[in-house]
Amino acid sequence: MCGRLHLAAPFADIAAAMDILGAEAPNTEADYNVAPTKSVLVVYLDPVTGRRVIEKMVWGLIPRWSKEGRMTHATHIARAETVDQLASFRAPWREGKRCLVISEGFYEWKKGKKNPKNKQPYAIARAKAKFTVMAGLWERWRDGKTGEIVKSCAIITVPANALIEPLNERMPVILREEQWPKWLGEVPAHEQEIKDMMRAFPPEDMTLWPVSKRVGNVRNNDADLLTPVEIDPEEFG
Numbered sequence: 001m002c003g004r005l006h007l008a009a010p011f012a013d014i015a016a017a018m019d020i021l022g023a024e025a026p027n028t029e030a031d032y033n034v035a036p037t038k039s040v041l042v043v044y045l046d047p048v049t050g051r052r053v054i055e056k057m058v059w060g061l062i063p064r065w066s067k068e069g070r071m072t073h074a075t076h077i078a079r080a081e082t083v084d085q086l087a088s089f090r091a092p093w094r095e096g097k098r099c100l101v102i103s104e105g106f107y108e109w110k111k112g113k114k115n116p117k118n119k120q121p122y123a124i125a126r127a128k129a130k131f132t133v134m135a136g137l138w139e140r141w142r143d144g145k146t147g148e149i150v151k152s153c154a155i156i157t158v159p160a161n162a163l164i165e166p167l168n169e170r171m172p173v174i175l176r177e178e179q180w181p182k183w184l185g186e187v188p189a190h191e192q193e194i195k196d197m198m199r200a201f202p203p204e205d206m207t208l209w210p211v212s213k214r215v216g217n218v219r220n221n222d223a224d225l226l227t228p229v230e231i232d233p234e235e236f237g
Helices: 011-017 087-094 177-184 191-197
Strands: 005-007 031-034 039-045 052-059 077-079 098-102 105-111 119-126 134-142 149-159 170-172 206-210
Touching (some): 005 039
Antiparallel strands (some): 039 098, 105 119, 119 206
């Protein structure tokens, strides 16, 4: 389903990979345990200049019609099957507010065979690429009282591939570099072309490994969260 991400690369490396050289670096720090409502690094197309912009957004889309600037239900993910129908996401989808959410990977939990309450976290990433870039939607919310502008986003998910399905039935839409221009709207694309991009990434191009259960507490935020650990093969094999 994708409820945790990690991104610790230097901003210069991120900007180069996203082809946004010369961009002003936002105030970013390495984050090995990004949870919903925290900030994520996002690339979108500026509607005025037509150029890629990279900046931090709140992970959890706030619709423009929200009165409080927050949602009572989870909006950090949007299902591909209903992203163009649900009220929270319909407007940004219709207006082409698609974005790329940058990560180096994400975490999922596997239930134990003997005890389903015993869950083992795994780190998941692209196998041959530094960054795992996910398809998303973004929105701009304005506080009617203060005029404050808050930008937020959601990651789009699809049914999981064969690698991830034993952990979770859903996974984020991961896009290859050649798909970015159409997804962002830099080049023309029919809606069906965009929808066709929303599919599970090939399992053979991904990797996963068991990591410390410390990742379950968002207050734990260090590189050791990504260190492989040994697991009980009878419970999680």
